[in-house]
Each structure stands twice: as C-alpha cells, then as structure tokens.
Amino acid sequence: MTVFAFYLFAALMIASGAFTIFARNPVHSVLWLILAFFNAAGLMIIVGAEFLAMLLVVVYVGAVAVLFLFVVMMLNIDFAEMRAGFMKNAPLGVAIAVILLAELVLGIGAYRAGALELGTPDGTAATLVGESNIESIGALLYGRYLFLFEVAGIILLVAMIGAIVLTHRGTTNPRGQQDIAKQNARRPEDATRNVRPEIGQGIEL
Amino acid sequence: MISETLMNWGMADGWAIFLGSLIGVLVIAFPLMLAVAIVIYCDRKIWASINLRRGPNVVGPFGILQSFADGLKVFLQETIIPSAANKGIFILAPIITFTVALLAWAVIPFDAGWVLADINVGLLYILAISSLSVYGVTMAGWASNSKYPFFSAMRAAAQMISYEVSIGFILVCVVLYAGTFNLSDIVEAQRGHGLGFINGYYFNLLLFPMWVMFFISSLAETQRVPFDLTEAESELVAGYQTEYSSMAFALFWLGEYANILLMCALNTLLFFGGWLPPVDWEPLYWVPGIFWFFAKTFFFFFMFSWVMATVPRYRYDQLMRLGWKVFLPISLLFVFLISGWLMLTRYDQPDYDCVPVSTTGTVATDDAVLCGPESVVQ
Numbered sequence: 019m020t021v022f023a024f025y026l027f028a029a030l031m032i033a034s035g036a037f038t039i040f041a042r043n044p045v046h047s048v049l050w051l052i053l054a055f056f057n058a059a060g061l062m063i064i065v066g067a068e069f070l071a072m073l074l075v076v077v078y079v080g081a082v083a084v085l086f087l088f089v090v091m092m093l094n095i096d097f098a099e100m101r102a103g104f105m106k107n108a109p110l111g112v113a114i115a116v117i118l119l120a121e122l123v124l125g126i127g128a129y130r131a132g133a134l135e136l137g138t139p140d141g142t143a144a145t146l147v148g149e150s151n152i153e154s155i156g157a158l159l160y161g162r163y164l165f166l167f168e169v170a171g172i173i174l175l176v177a178m179i180g181a182i183v184l185t186h187r188g189t190t191n192p193r194g195q196q197d198i199a200k201q202n203a204r205r206p207e208d209a210t211r212n213v214r215p216e217i218g219q220g221i222e223l
Numbered sequence: 224m225i226s227e228t229l230m231n232w233g234m235a236d237g238w239a240i241f242l243g244s245l246i247g248v249l250v251i252a253f254p255l256m257l258a259v260a261i262v263i264y265c266d267r268k269i270w271a272s273i274n275l276r277r278g279p280n281v282v283g284p285f286g287i288l289q290s291f292a293d294g295l296k297v298f299l300q301e302t303i304i305p306s307a308a309n310k311g312i313f314i315l316a317p318i319i320t321f322t323v324a325l326l327a328w329a330v331i332p333f334d335a336g337w338v339l340a341d342i343n344v345g346l347l348y349i350l351a352i353s354s355l356s357v358y359g360v361t362m363a364g365w366a367s368n369s370k371y372p373f374f375s376a377m378r379a380a381a382q383m384i385s386y387e388v389s390i391g392f393i394l395v396c397v398v399l400y401a402g403t404f405n406l407s408d409i410v411e412a413q414r415g416h417g418l419g420f421i422n423g424y425y426f427n428l429l430l431f432p433m434w435v436m437f438f439i440s441s442l443a444e445t446q447r448v449p450f451d452l453t454e455a456e457s458e459l460v461a462g463y464q465t466e467y468s469s470m471a472f473a474l475f476w477l478g479e480y481a482n483i484l485l486m487c488a489l490n491t492l493l494f495f496g497g498w499l500p501p502v503d504w505e506p507l508y509w510v511p512g513i514f515w516f517f518a519k520t521f522f523f524f525f526m527f528s529w530v531m532a533t534v535p536r537y538r539y540d541q542l543m544r545l546g547w548k549v550f551l552p553i554s555l556l557f558v559f560l561i562s563g564w565l566m567l568t569r570y571d572q573p574d575y576d577c578v579p580v581s582t583t584g585t586v587a588t589d590d591a592v593l594c595g596p597e598s599v600v601q
Contacts, residue, residue, distance in 0.1 A: 019237050045365060049312070052358070072347035076391075080354025081384060084361070088380055090367050091373075152344065152404060198544065 024064055031057035044090045052083050069152045226301045235321070245423065247339040251328050258481045260290040265521075266480075266528050267433035273532035300469035305367065312366035317474035318466065320359025324481035327352040331488050334498045339451050345406040346394055349388070349489065349580050353444065355433065355590045356482060357383040360453065363475070367466040375462035378539065379446065379453040385546035386443040392554035393437045397493045400424060410497035422496035429561050434494040436550055441486035445479065448531040452539050488516075489522035495519050 034053040041047040055078050062071035159167050214222050264279060264287060271278025279286035304313060332338035332343040342348060357380055364376020398404055401412040417426025424430045443450040454462030464475050491497055497519075498512030537545075 019241075027309070043309075045309075068342065068344050069347070072344045072351050075351035076354055077345065080351060080357075080387065084354075084357055084380055084384055086360060087358075091361070091376070103265070118579070196540075198541075 022062060024061065027057045027060040027064070044093065045087065048083060048087045048090050051086070054078055055079050055083065064171070067151060071154060234490045237305065244339065248329075251297050251339060252325055252338065255325065255328060255481060255484070256477065258484060259477055261287075261295065262480055262484060262524060263290045263293075263476075265524070266531070269528040270532045271527060273529070273544055279555070294473065295407075297469055297473040302469040303466075305592050307368045309366040309368065312362050313466075314471070316359050316363035316366060317471040317478070319362065320478040321474040321481075322376075323352060323355045323487070324478035326355075327485050330406055331485070331492070332410065335407070335515055337498075337513065337579060338407060341405065341407060343403070343405045346398060346404045346409070348396065348483075349406075350391060353390075353482075353485075354383075354387055356478075357381065359475075359478065363453065363467070364463040367463070368570070369451060369466055371435055372463045372465050375465075377452045379463065382446070382450065382453065382542060382546075384446060385543060386440045386550070389436065389546060389550035389554045390440045390444060392551070392558050393433045393440065394493070395558050396430065396433045396554070397424060398578050399558070399565060400427075400430065400562050403480075406492055410492055410499060413496040415503040416496075421493060423492045424496075424498035429557065429564060430494065431555070433557055437494065438490060438523075440546075440550060442527065442530060443481045443542070445486050449534040450542055451535045451536065453540060455536060462486055483527060484520065484524065484599060487520045487527065490523045491516060491519040 025149070034050045034057065038047050038054060041050055055074060059071040059079075060072065096151050180200040207214045213221055267289070268278045268286075279289035282288040282292045304310060329339045330342060330348050332341070357374050360383075361376045361378040364372040364374075364379070397409065401409040403409060403412070413423050415422065416424055425434050442448075446453050453459070454464065459465075464472055467475060495501075497513075498516040499513050500507035500510065536570070
C-alpha cells in the first residue's frame with residue numbers, strides 16, 4: 019500500500035512538474051505547480067513528516083501559490099509575443115540548464131566517489147523515541163538552533179520592512195489619508211439637516 | 224473504530240483499514256449533505272423570522288422539504304458553459320470547492336473517539352484545507368472570463384488570505400493552552416477549564432477575546448454577511464457564481480454551507496468544549512456527547528444566521544483594515560500574553576525543567592532532555 023502510494027505521488031509530482039513547464043497558459047502552470055506541491059506533501063506524509071507536509075500545504079499552497087495565481091491572473095498575456103521571446107531567450111536558457119545539470123552531475127558524482135563527506139545516516143536525525151515530530155522539531159528549533167532560528171526571523175522581518183519602505187517612499191498620499199476614527203465619529207446631524215422648503219422654492223445650499 | 228471491527232471479522236489489516244476508511248467517509252459525507260440541506264432551510268427560516276416574514280412554507284410541512292425541491296430543480300437544469308470560458312478550470316472550480324469543504328471533516332471529532340482520522344496535526348490539517356477553499360473561488364472567477372466574477376475572485380483571494388493570518392494566530396493561542404494540535408486532545412484539555420467545572424476555553428479572560436475574534440474571522444473566512452463582498456449582489460451580480468448554473472452552482476452552494484458548518488464546529492471544538500457538556504457535572508454526561516456537539520454547532524449556526532439578518536455589509540477597505548490593522552496586532556499580542564502567562568504559571572514548575580539539547584554537533588544520547596513533564600530520554 020505504501021509503495022503504491024509512493025509511486026502514485028511521485029509519478030503525479032513529476033508529471034505535474036513537467037506540465038508546469040509545458041503548459042501554454044501561465045494560470046494552468048500555477049495550478050499544475052499546486053498539484054506538484056500537494057504530491058510533495060503526500061510524499062512527506064509517507065516518510066512520517068506530517069508536520070512538514072501540513073506546513074508545505076499551509077505556506078506554499080495556501081499563501082505563496084495564491085499570490086502567484088493572483089499576479090499571473092492579472093497579466094495580460096500575448097501568446098505570440100511570448101513565443102517570439104522564447105526563441106530569443108532560448109540560448110541563455112539552454113546555457114543555464116546545462117550549467118545546472120553539470121553542477122548536479124558533478125555534485126552527485128563527487129558524493130558517489132566519496133570525495134564529499136556529508137555524513138552517513140546513523141539515526142540521529144530521526145524523531146526522538148516517544149515524541150511526535152512536532153515536538154522533535156520544536157525541541158531542535160527552540161533548543162539547539164534557537165539562535166539561527168531567531169536570526170532567520172529577523173532577516174525576514176528586515177526584508178519585509180525593506181519592501182514596505184520601498185513602496186511607501188513618497189509619504190505624501192495624493193488621495194489623502196483616511197482617518198477611520200473621524201469617519202466613525204461623523205454623525206447624521208453633522209452631515210445632514212432637515213428642511214421644509216416652500217412650494218416652488220429650492221433649497222439653499 | 225470501523226477498521227477494528229472489520230479486522231475482528233478476519234479481514235486482512237490493509238483491506239480492513241481501507242474499507243473502514245471508505246465506510247467512515249460515507250458515514251460522514253451523507254449525513255453532512257443532509258445536514259447542509261436542513262441548515263439551508265433553517266438559515267432561510269431564521270432569516271425570515273427576524274425580518275418578520277414567513278420564509279419557505281410551501282413544500283412539505285412548514286416548508287421543510289424546500290431545500291430538497293431546490294436541489295431537484297437545480298439537478299434537472301442544463302449546465303451552461305459560456306463559450307469564452309476556460310472550460311477545464313470552469314468545470315474543475317465547483318468540484319474543488321465542494322471536495323475541499325468535505326475534506327476538512329475528516330479530522331472533526333463528533334464524540335470521544337468518533338473521528339475518521341485522529342491525526343496529531345489535526346488543527347494544522349484544517350488550516351491547510353481551509354486555505355485551499357480560496358482556489359475554488361479564484362479559479363471560478365478567472366475561468367468565467369467575465370468582469371464581475373473576476374473582481375469577485377480577486378476580492379475572495381485577498382480576503383481569505385488576510386483573515387487566515389489572524390485565524391492562524393488565534394489557533395496558536397488555543398494550541399498553546401491545550402499543548403497539542405490534536406482536536407480530540409484539545410477538547411479533552413477543556414474539561415473543567417473554567418473555575419474547575421465549566422468545560423470550554425471561552426471561560427478564560429485570555430481566550431475569550433480570541434473566541435470573539437475567531438467568530439468574526441470565521442464569518443469572513445466563509446464569506447458570510449457582513450463580509451460577503453465576494454458575492455455582494457448590489458456590486459458584483461452574484462460574484463464568482465455569476466456564470467454558473469445547474470449542478471455546478473449547487474456544488475458551490477453546498478460547499479459554502481459545508482464550510483459554514485465546519486466553522487461552527489470549530490468554534491465548538493476549540494472554545495466551547497466540543498462533545499463535553501457545558502458544565503462538568505456528572506448527570507450531564509449521561510446525555511450522549513454527540514448531542515452536545517450538535518447542539519453547540521447549531522447554536523453557532525444560529526448566531527451566523529442572526530448576524531446575517533441583522534448586520535449590514537462592510538466596505539471592502541474597512542474589511543481589510545479590520546483584518547490587518549485590528550485582528551492581526553491583537554492576536555499577535557495575545558499569543559505573546561498567553562505564552563507569557565503559561566511560562567509563568569504552567570511551565571515554570573520543577574518537573575518542566577528544560578535542559579537545552581546539547582550544543583555540540585551531534586545529539587548526545589544522555590543529556591538530550593526535552594522539555595515536558597515526561598522528559599523523554601532516549
């Protein structure tokens with residue numbers, strides 16, 4: 019059963035990864051990508067990392083991919099132009115692909131030949147006995163790797179603040195700032211008045 | 224539970240688990256669909272009586288069969304697919320909405336042990352699944368190839384992401400108090416929580432504001448009034464459902480109500496003690512737990528309808544402001560307060576003495592002591 023599930027998820031993941039690249043429509047690409055994320059989560063559940071699987075779905079599918087979809091949906095896509103651009107950029111793309119492939123081959127080759135020492139699996143990374151993997155991850159993140167974890171958080175915070183500062187550089191808002199408290203404090207008496215105009219006469223504003 | 228019975232009948236373990244899960248899925252899905260039909264009827268009745276109208280009263284006694292009549296009507300209609308629509312996604316969208324709405328019910332415990340999948344990341348699973356429901360709406364809006372559905376899709380995506388953030392923090396508060404992600408354990412942790420006899424986290428000064436925010440966020444998450452800007456009739460026709468007809472439309476409808484029921488169930492499970500009776504008093508336990516669960520869930524559903532009948536619709540920028548500028552900071556503050564409070568009261572005890580895992584590269588087997596009462600040593 020597990021083997022069947024593994025091959026199902028793995029095959030679907032590779033297929034949807036391929037479709038992500040080959041799909042003509044960018045929105046379809048994003049949807050295939052989401053399917054790939056799902057299958058990755060399925061694979062993680064098979065190896066017993068259910069916490070990571072859930073986080074993958076929450077973070078990547080629930081937030082990141084939605085933003086992708088958001089942006090891609092807004093694009094006004096001209097397919098003919100895209101295909102022209104494809105031919106123009108093809109040499110560069112092929113070059114990058116070759117470099118990545120070479121790196122992979124070199125890296126795996128070196129590891130296979132024993133030139134790289136990555137450590138052997140000795141069970142130290144396995145979940146602690148009697149603990150769920152949420153607790154194991156928590157103990158590691160907030161125990162041994164507390165400092166690195168906090169630094170990563172601060173780096174992300176800085177990046178976020180940077181993005182906000184960049185987009186909000188011109189502080190003068192041309193449309194004027196909304197003051198919600200002022201809006202809420204506004205009563206009907208301030209904005210309207212009751213008048214009983216004489217027949218045939220208008221209202222003086 | 225079902226799998227074990229099948230195993231006792233002499234089935235192979237793998238098949239017993241498979242068949243047991245299948246039966247479990249059917250046992251949850253069919254009553255859920257029935258409940259959705261009843262709940263739509265209740266919704267219309269409650270709404271009508273608050274507006275001093277009669278509501279559905281023609282089909283069957285008190286109009287109770289109205290939902291089924293509607294379902295039959297919709298079932299017999301023709302499915303119209305606009306010629307300019309993106310066909311595949313157009314058809315896929317309602318299916319996804321509906322499936323996702325059912326998926327989350329797998330981890331909901333109806334009574335002690337009455338749960339299809341008692342996984343220890345139950346709450347995260349629900350968060351993950353509910354973050355998917357935005358896709359059905361977004362895909363529907365985009366694939367319809369029409370202006371108003373597209374606006375609606377944009378609104379829905381932004382709204383659901385925004386409120387998911389604060390819902391996430393609120394759930395973290397509950398998880399901190401309960402010390403687990405498993406929904407059954409969260410319910411058990413609420414036994415006698417308030418003053419030693421009230422079952423539920425709502426009776427807690429730190430968690431009550433969280434419940435209020437959770438309730439409002441769940442209105443926003445399910446796009447109910449006053450946050451139903453994705454299908455605001457006066458602005459967007461019918462929102463993302465505009466181009467849909469027949470069964471596809473019905474699937475959206477069913478999915479939406481299944482989601483609403485799910486949110487009511489979550490309110491019940493996380494803050495009001497799930498299947499536990501309201502107070503920790505022996506005779507009340509004679510009533511089966513499932514009764515308490517459904518009574519509480521329908522009470523919250525009544526509150527949803529009540530809000531729907533009485534509160535006017537929000538403006539979109541105010542909706543965003545409420546999510547990001549009010550709920551997010553407050554929920555963050557409460558995560559801080561609650562973890563501080565728990566540090567002071569619960570985890571400062573001697574048996575919670577935390578020894579950090581050794582900082583030298585390898586995990587030392589002897590001094591790798593984890594925080595927790597049982598302090599597991601390998």
